[in-house]
Amino acid sequence: MAIHILGISAYFHDSAACLITDGKIMAAAQQERFSRIKHDPSFPLDAIKYCLSSQNLKIQDLYCVVYYEDNWLKFQRLVATCIEFAPKSFFSFVDSMPSWLTKKLFIKRQIIYELSKLLDFGGKGSKLIKIEFGNHHKSHAASAFYPSPFEKSAILCIDGVGEWETTSFWNGIGTNISKLFSMRFPHSLGLLYSAFTQYLGFKVNSGEYKLMGLAPYGNPLYVNKILDNLIKLNSDGTFRLNMTYFDYPLGYKMVSSRFEDLFGDICRKPESPLTQKHMDIANSIQLVIDETVIRLAKNLQKKTDAENLCLAGGVALNCVTNGKIIQKNIFKNIWIQPAAGDAGCAVGAALSIWYENFQPHLSARKIFEFDGMNGGFLGPNYSTTQVCEELDKLNAKYRIISDSEIPGYVAQLISDGNVIGWFSGRMEFGPRALGARSILGDPRNPEMQSQMNIKIKFRESFRPFAPSILHENVSDYFDDLKFSPYMLVVSQINQNKRLDNKNEIGLSGIDRLKVKRSTIPAVTHVDYSARVQTVHSETNPKFHALIKSFYKITGCPVLINTSFNVRGEPIVCSPSDAYRCFMRSNIDFLVIENAFIDKRDQHKSNDDLFWKKKYELD
Numbered sequence: 184m185a186i187h188i189l190g191i192s193a194y195f196h197d198s199a200a201c202l203i204t205d206g207k208i209m210a211a212a213q214q215e216r217f218s219r220i221k222h223d224p225s226f227p228l229d230a231i232k233y234c235l236s237s238q239n240l241k242i243q244d245l246y247c248v249v250y251y252e253d254n255w256l257k258f259q260r261l262v263a264t265c266i267e268f269a270p271k272s273f274f275s276f277v278d279s280m281p282s283w284l285t286k287k288l289f290i291k292r293q294i295i296y297e298l299s300k301l302l303d304f305g306g307k308g309s310k311l312i313k314i315e316f317g318n319h320h321k322s323h324a325a326s327a328f329y330p331s332p333f334e335k336s337a338i339l340c341i342d343g344v345g346e347w348e349t350t351s352f353w354n355g356i357g358t359n360i361s362k363l364f365s366m367r368f369p370h371s372l373g374l375l376y377s378a379f380t381q382y383l384g385f386k387v388n389s390g391e392y393k394l395m396g397l398a399p400y401g402n403p404l405y406v407n408k409i410l411d412n413l414i415k416l417n418s419d420g421t422f423r424l425n426m427t428y429f430d431y432p433l434g435y436k437m438v439s440s441r442f443e444d445l446f447g448d449i450c451r452k453p454e455s456p457l458t459q460k461h462m463d464i465a466n467s468i469q470l471v472i473d474e475t476v477i478r479l480a481k482n483l484q485k486k487t488d489a490e491n492l493c494l495a496g497g498v499a500l501n502c503v504t505n506g507k508i509i510q511k512n513i514f515k516n517i518w519i520q521p522a523a524g525d526a527g528c529a530v531g532a533a534l535s536i537w538y539e540n541f542q543p544h545l546s547a548r549k550i551f552e553f554d555g556m557n558g559g560f561l562g563p564n565y566s567t568t569q570v571c572e573e574l575d576k577l578n579a580k581y582r583i584i585s586d587s588e589i590p591g592y593v594a595q596l597i598s599d600g601n602v603i604g605w606f607s608g609r610m611e612f613g614p615r616a617l618g619a620r621s622i623l624g625d626p627r628n629p630e631m632q633s634q635m636n637i638k639i640k641f642r643e644s645f646r647p648f649a650p651s652i653l654h655e656n657v658s659d660y661f662d663d664l665k666f667s668p669y670m671l672v673v674s675q676i677n678q679n680k681r682l683d684n685k686n687e688i689g690l691s692g693i694d695r696l697k698v699k700r701s702t703i704p705a706v707t708h709v710d711y712s713a714r715v716q717t718v719h720s721e722t723n724p725k726f727h728a729l730i731k732s733f734y735k736i737t738g739c740p741v742l743i744n745t746s747f748n749v750r751g752e753p754i755v756c757s758p759s760d761a762y763r764c765f766m767r768s769n770i771d772f773l774v775i776e777n778a779f780i781d782k783r784d785q786h787k788s789n790d791d792l793f794w795k796k797k798y799e800l801d
Contacts, residue, residue, distance in 0.1 A: 186541055187244055189234065190533030191294070192251040192322075192525050194287055196222045196388050199526035199612075200230035201561075202238060203533045206542060206549075208330060210234040211561040211612040213526050216756040221798065222389060223753075226297045227529075233563055235301070242301040248312060249536045251528035252319035254290045256346035258283060260368060268432045275434030291316075317532040319345025320365065320496075323520075326531030327495035328355035329538065329548075330555030331518040337489035339480060342496035342524070343373035343388075352483045355493065358542045363486055369432050370424050372475055373498050375414065378429055378437040379468040383461050384451030387437060394465050395503055396646045399710035400695060401459070401466030405446070409471050412445055416471075420478030457645070472498070473507045480513045490515040495531070499523035499671070500614065502714045506673035510663055521559045521669035522613035558722025559617050559669055562610025565758055567777045573758040574775070580784040583777050589725070592779075594732035596772055597625050597742065602639060604747055604773040606761045607725050611754070615670040616746035617716060618651060618726030620754050620761070622770060624743035626650055626703035631743060635705075638769040642750040647714065650706035651744035653730050654717040660703070660741065661715055670716035670744075676701045681711060703741050716744060751798030 190201040193214075201211035210233065215221055217229030235242065261283070265276040286293045291314050298312050323340040338353035338360065349371035352364040376394070377387045385393045410416060415423045426432070428442040436450075443449050451461060480492065492514040499505065500523050509517060520527045542548060549555075565573075567583065574581055584592065597603055603623045611617045622639060624631045636644050649670050650660075657664055664674040680701045701707040720727040734740040747755045749768055755761045758775050765773040766785060773780040 186246045186537070187238070187240060188533045188536050189231065189245050189248045190251065190322075190529040190531070190536075191227055191231065191248060192529045192532070193226045194224055194282075194290075195525060196224045197524050197526040198224055198227040198230070199522070199529040200227045200234050201529040201533050202234035202240075203530075203537060204238065206534070206537045208530060208534075208555055208557065208561060210237040211522070211530055212563070212610065213522075213612070213753075215753040216562065216610065219753060219760070221751060221753045226293070228297055228300065231298075232301070237563070242298055242312065246313070247315050247536060248294065248298065249315040249317055249532045250290060250294060251317050251322045251525070251532040253316050253346050254287050257319075258288055260344075260347050264369070264432045272433050279434060315536055317528075317535055319528065320348040320351045321360070321362070321535060322528035322531035323495040323523075324351065324353040324355070324360050324362075324493075324531065325535040325538075326522070326527040327493035327499075327518070327520045328353070328360055329534040330520070330530065330551070331355075331491075331493050332551050332554050333491040333493065333516070333518065334548075334550055335489065336491035336493045336518075337483045337487040337514070338493045338495070339483055339499075340494075340496040341372050341476065341479070341498035343377060344368045344371055349373065350479065352486060354487050354489070358538045358548045363483075366421065369426055369429070370422060372422070372472060373496070374429075374431055374437070375424060376468065376472055376498070376501075378431065378442070379464065381437040382442065382446070382450050383465060384453045384455060386453070391497075391500075393643070393646065395469065395501060396708075397457070397462055397465040398469035398503070399466070399708050399712065400645065401462030401464070403467050403470050404463045405467035406470055408445065409467055413442075414471065414475075416475055416478070418478065419482040420475055420480070421482075422475060469503060472501065473504050476501075476504045477507060477511055477513070480508050480511075484513050492517045493520070494518070495520040495523045495527060497524045502671050502673045503712075505671055506712070509672060518554065519669060519671045521556055521611075521615065521617075521671065523671070524614070526613065553719070553721055556612070556669075557609075558719065559611045559613055559615070560609040560619055560722065561612040562619075563756060564609040565776060570758045570775045570778050574762060574778060574780075577759060577762050578786065579762055579780060580786075581778045581780045584779045586725075586777065589774065589777070590728040590732035591736075593729055593772075593774055594736055597623060597733060598736050600625060600628060601771040602631075602635060602769070604761060604765045604770045605726075605729075606747065606755070606758065606773070606775040608723070610756055613669065615716075616744060616754055617668070617670060618718060618723045618744065620747040620756075621651075621726075622745045622747050623729075624648075624705065625737075626705045626741045626743050627737065627739055629699045629704040631705040635743065635745065640745065640748075640750055641768070647708045648706050648743045648745050649714045649716055650703060650741045651716045651718050651726070651730060653727065653734065653740040654719045656734070656740040657715070657717050661713070664715060664717075667715045667717045668719055668722065670714055672715060673712045674715050676703075676707055676711045676713060703739065705743055706741065749798070
């Protein structure tokens with residue numbers, strides 16, 4: 184009889200659910216995709232419904248439900264922090280109590296209450312729901328190691344904070360993971376980066392990507408100031424923060440007035456102009472993060488003598504740092520959990536229960552040919568019939584095209600300068616669009632980067648786009664990169680693809696964006712880097728075929744790939760989500776499975792005129 188385990192993360196940010204059956208990940212999704220609230224922290228009831236329905240299961244069919252962390256330990260940290268930073272911490276502590284006393288502290292009762300909505304209590308056959316609890320960093324570690332293709336691996340987890348831990352070392356062998364070392368709150372690399380995110384006017388737990396994208400426009404003028412004042416960094420990567428510069432233990436904001444005095448300005452107001460100083464600060468903190476993680480990785484390698492490294496935790500979403508680890512050749516192979524943040528803990532929590540309770544009595548752990556995340560495609564999918572039903576309800580005008588016709592037809596449209604909304608197969612799990620819910624464009628067009636940012640995504644012009652490249656052609660364009668299916672590694676454009684940039688002399692800041700740097704300028708950042716996705720026929724044959732067709736037409740095996748959403752909106756989940764986003768933006772054509780939609784054929788609607796106000800800016 185199959186054993187089904189449901190993992191959930193909830194109530195802090197990026198709530199999610201994951202279903203595993205006999206140790207295999209069957210389905211996973213974030214709650215935000217269904218609620219349409221970005222980083223939705225609420226109980227992931229919609230995500231749970233999807234996971235169960237995808238396998239025709241009821242809640243009664245589960246062996247257990249496992250929550251990703253220990254809220255009692257987290258509450259202990261909250262109380263201890265209040266005492267340590269009293270009296271300043273008192274009011275934020277009081278403000279946090281309602282949510283703790285009604286939901287978080289009595290999490291088991293709350294989970295049972297929420298799950299009871301899925302139970303049929305009308306019959307006597309209903310059984311009690313078994314609830315288990317994990318540990319935050321152990322859930323991260325399990326999510327990194329168990330789906331990886333490695334039998335043995337070192338595991339590095341770095342995030343803001345779990346219950347107490349902010350950084351942890353683990354060793355994974357076969358079916359077991361064991362903790363080697365950890366660092367504790369308030370000394371956190373993730374919270375240090377978030378502090379700079381807020382200081383530069385971006386939203387914490389959302390705008391860290393902007394900080395990473397802004398960094399290459401600056402110079403490392405503030406590295407010494409950071410190292411001399413904010414963080415004491417040891418040779419082995421361990422560190423301590425000078426907490427007089429930070430207010431995050433108090434709960435209201437990340438940085439103190441002393442932090443602002445150190446850099447000579449108050450926090451930048453959101454949406455206000457970015458200056459060269461802001462860019463220099465972004466560059467400096469990125470370099471400090473890079474150096475710290477590199478030292479931690481070297482330390483971990485010495486402790487384990489491992490060839491392989493698995494990464495998880497929010498800091499593992501820093502693609503620049505991941506690329507630096509690869510460049511340093513500290514480990515032979517690296518695998519990063521695609522949902523490295525808290526959403527991925529739902530995966531790790533479920534897998535932990537499986538391997539602790541069942542795997543030793545069943546078959547040995549399977550080492551995957553690719554990996555256990557199915558390329559990240561673990562969300563809902565829709566048949567062409569279902570797509571047509573949704574489009575008909577929206578009065579959309581479309582025509583059906585065959586599977587064989589799609590790659591060549593769409594590739595030609597992209598090569599002609601059109602922007603395509605691409606909806607195909609199962610939705611991605613994690614923050615990246617990987618060719619299932621994507622907006623696609625021609626990377627050869629030097630104007631495409633700014634056009635897509637401003638006219639399609641409605642976001643800042645400096646933010647870079649990612650190249651999706653055929654796996655078999657990656658070495659033709661990118662140095663030191665073989666495998667990056669989850670768009671979590673930054674690599675440098677090969678020298679033979681770069682262009683002379685004499686036009687850049689005298690330019691600074693955002694003005695550098697105007698310079699054409701390579702043969703794929705729309706995805707080449709100002710430092711000749713790109714956040715690369717390698718596309719594999721094994722995991723996404725339809726997207727692979729599209730890029731291959733574009734390659735035949737243009738000689739370029741690369742497409743611009745950005746997430747199918749506008750600024751502040753979660754990635755689209757359903758065909759209806761996709762059509763609405765298509766109509767609200769300047770996307771030219773939309774492909775939803777076999778339905779082809781031309782913007783020119785659609786009726787303009789007066790519905791949702793103020794949709795931009797619906798989504799809070801990131």
